[in-house]
Amino acid sequence: MATLKVPAHVPAPSEDAEQLHKAFAGWGTNEQLIIDILAHRNAAQRNVIRKVYSEAYGEDLLTSLDKELSSDFERAVMLFTLDPAERDAYLANEATKKFTSSNWVLMEIACTRSSHELFNVRKAYHARYKKSLEEDVAHHTTGDYRKLLVPLVSAFRYEGDDINQTLAKSEAKILRDKISDKCYNDEEVIRILTTRSKAQLNATLNHYNTAFGNAINKDLKADPNDDFLKLLRATIKCLTVPEKYFEKLLRQAINKLGTDEWALTRVVTTRAEVDMERIKEEYHRRNSVTLEKAIAGDTSGDYERMLLALIGAGDC
Amino acid sequence: MATLKVPAHVPAPSEDAEQLHKAFAGWGTNEQLIIDILAHRNAAQRNVIRKVYSEAYGEDLLTSLDKELSSDFERAVMLFTLDPAERDAYLANEATKKFTSSNWVLMEIACTRSSHELFNVRKAYHARYKKSLEEDVAHHTTGDYRKLLVPLVSAFRYEGDDINQTLAKSEAKILRDKISDKCYNDEEVIRILTTRSKAQLNATLNHYNTAFGNAINKDLKADPNDDFLKLLRATIKCLTVPEKYFEKLLRQAINKLGTDEWALTRVVTTRAEVDMERIKEEYHRRNSVTLEKAIAGDTSGDYERMLLALIGAGDC
Numbered sequence: 346m347a348t349l350k351v352p353a354h355v356p357a358p359s360e361d362a363e364q365l366h367k368a369f370a371g372w373g374t375n376e377q378l379i380i381d382i383l384a385h386r387n388a389a390q391r392n393v394i395r396k397v398y399s400e401a402y403g404e405d406l407l408t409s410l411d412k413e414l415s416s417d418f419e420r421a422v423m424l425f426t427l428d429p430a431e432r433d434a435y436l437a438n439e440a441t442k443k444f445t446s447s448n449w450v451l452m453e454i455a456c457t458r459s460s461h462e463l464f465n466v467r468k469a470y471h472a473r474y475k476k477s478l479e480e481d482v483a484h485h486t487t488g489d490y491r492k493l494l495v496p497l498v499s500a501f502r503y504e505g506d507d508i509n510q511t512l513a514k515s516e517a518k519i520l521r522d523k524i525s526d527k528c529y530n531d532e533e534v535i536r537i538l539t540t541r542s543k544a545q546l547n548a549t550l551n552h553y554n555t556a557f558g559n560a561i562n563k564d565l566k567a568d569p570n571d572d573f574l575k576l577l578r579a580t581i582k583c584l585t586v587p588e589k590y591f592e593k594l595l596r597q598a599i600n601k602l603g604t605d606e607w608a609l610t611r612v613v614t615t616r617a618e619v620d621m622e623r624i625k626e627e628y629h630r631r632n633s634v635t636l637e638k639a640i641a642g643d644t645s646g647d648y649e650r651m652l653l654a655l656i657g658a659g660d661c
Numbered sequence: 662m663a664t665l666k667v668p669a670h671v672p673a674p675s676e677d678a679e680q681l682h683k684a685f686a687g688w689g690t691n692e693q694l695i696i697d698i699l700a701h702r703n704a705a706q707r708n709v710i711r712k713v714y715s716e717a718y719g720e721d722l723l724t725s726l727d728k729e730l731s732s733d734f735e736r737a738v739m740l741f742t743l744d745p746a747e748r749d750a751y752l753a754n755e756a757t758k759k760f761t762s763s764n765w766v767l768m769e770i771a772c773t774r775s776s777h778e779l780f781n782v783r784k785a786y787h788a789r790y791k792k793s794l795e796e797d798v799a800h801h802t803t804g805d806y807r808k809l810l811v812p813l814v815s816a817f818r819y820e821g822d823d824i825n826q827t828l829a830k831s832e833a834k835i836l837r838d839k840i841s842d843k844c845y846n847d848e849e850v851i852r853i854l855t856t857r858s859k860a861q862l863n864a865t866l867n868h869y870n871t872a873f874g875n876a877i878n879k880d881l882k883a884d885p886n887d888d889f890l891k892l893l894r895a896t897i898k899c900l901t902v903p904e905k906y907f908e909k910l911l912r913q914a915i916n917k918l919g920t921d922e923w924a925l926t927r928v929v930t931t932r933a934e935v936d937m938e939r940i941k942e943e944y945h946r947r948n949s950v951t952l953e954k955a956i957a958g959d960t961s962g963d964y965e966r967m968l969l970a971l972i973g974a975g976d977c
Contacts, residue, residue, distance in 0.1 A: 477856060
């Protein structure tokens with residue numbers, strides 16, 4: 346469930362656009378006004394505001410935001426304002442660049458979005474970068490990472506509930522055999538993780554657990570410092586229990602010496618309209634402190650206010 | 662250009678449906694009537710006829726066709742009647758089955774359809790088989806074939822004209838180096854062929870030709886009997902000169918001792934609404950005989966009439 350709070354009576358898009366334009370005008374910027382508007386409109390509403398704004402003032406709203414805002418607050422507002430598919434395309438592109446490359450972000454986008462959402466990301470990627478997502482991922486990765494990530498971002502998984510228990514059993518066995526032989530990058534392991542539907546994969550991993558006495562991710566911890574194994578475990582988490590994956594990401598981002606704003610902003614802006622309620626619940630349970638409290642304790646100013654608004658703290 | 666001929670005045674779909682129903686009624690079947698209707702309606706029109714037919718007579722038109730027709734004629738009518746995305750999903754599924762498996766058909770569908778068409782095939786595959794295309798392809802292939810085919814069927818290539826000449830040069834060099842080392846299944850070779858846009862790939866292969874003195878497919882003929890090399894060459898042909906690929910397929914299907922109806926029917930039914938005019942031109946040039954003549958000489962009866970109608974012989 347989403348944490349985004351949209352007021353019962355939403356002003357007309359033209360009014361929102363005008364208010365935003367005012368917030369940028371004159372000396373200083375009215376950050377609170379920006380938060381009050383953008384952090385309380387859903388994706389469809391933000392798209393219309395952007396359209397109306399650019400028609401009225403001859404400039405993309407994102408360009409204006411870029412001129413007026415800075416640092417973490419800017420990134421949070423900018424990312425959230427983007428349409429979800431465009432935002433993911435942006436994050437994925439960033440993740441293939443030399444200095445911001447991140448296999449985790451690519452995996453996260455590929456595994457926690459629905460099949461159609463992921464396809465929309467690929468379309469948005471074409472439109473914005475004049476290239477395909479998979480070609481950039483393939484070009485910027487090598488070895489085992491490429492073997493895993495290219496099929497992950499290219500997948501169009503079946504999303505029905507139909508599962509095949511016989512197949513689940515036989516593929517659980519394949520996974521177990523390959524993992525026992527430490528063949529973590531085996532093409533059969535990659536095939537199963539990258540092509541099966543989430544429901545089918547879940548059945549397979551349940552069989553794994555039942556038949557072999559422990560969860561697959563425990564067996565994948567053989568070498569706790571192996572980065573590829575870490576990514577494999579995260580992939581499995583994203584595909585089966587995404588809220589636990591995001592909780593851990595938030596926990597590590599916040600507990601780090603010097604908050605990891607990059608990750609914090611990404612999780613909050615991408616999940617606020619999806620499953621942030623569930624992630625907050627998970628966070629509270631695991632950390633004995635609410636996510637609101639944790640974020641408030643670790644961030645400040647407009648950035649803090651933006652994040653708290655997105656995770657549904659306070660009214661709108 | 663398509664060869665499909667649609668009459669200037671098309672009867673109402675309800676009338677077409679009624680005529681088809683009559684064609685099936687009583688003793689014997691009126692095959693010519695079936696050809697006159699179905700081989701002269703475009704995909705959108707056939708879809709409406711199918712819908713109207715099933716509403717009026719409580720049976721899918723394809724089921725009726727299946728009851729009334731047989732052998733090669735049935736396959737041709739059935740394949741052509743299907744919506745293009747559904748038809749490709751059907752052909753692709755067939756190509757992953759034990760006794761009808763064909764890596765070539767999978768490659769052909771992946772490489773000669775546009776990115777959006779291929780995505781529609783993947784959607785149709787979900788709807789019909791409750792699985793994803795790539796999961797069946799991955800499950801039913803192994804080794805080098807899997808390495809090539811899974812990314813091919815999962816691709817969503819960029820389709821704009823933008824190309825990067827620097828990249829074309831550097832990737833031409835990579836291809837040349839790998840081919841010189843006989844590393845035909847190298848992951849870089851696979852990456853370039855499966856992710857780059859057709860325009861970009863074309864630029865790369867032009868550089869290859871210019872810089873190294875001959876076409877890549879000549880270098881890929883090192884071992885003329887190697888099946889994987891054959892498939893690689895066909896992949897490159899499909900991506901760059903599909904009409905030449907289809908011409909050769911037709912030539913081999915027709916010249917074979919005992920026509921290869923399976924291939925002949927596939928090419929005619931899948932290309933009649935796309936680029937059959939171009940393929941016919943290519944065929945005539947290469948064989949010094951028109952495709953009409955070649956098909957007429959090699960097939961007979963309703964099957965012959967159906968194919969000739971689809972390649973635009975005679976009036977409608």
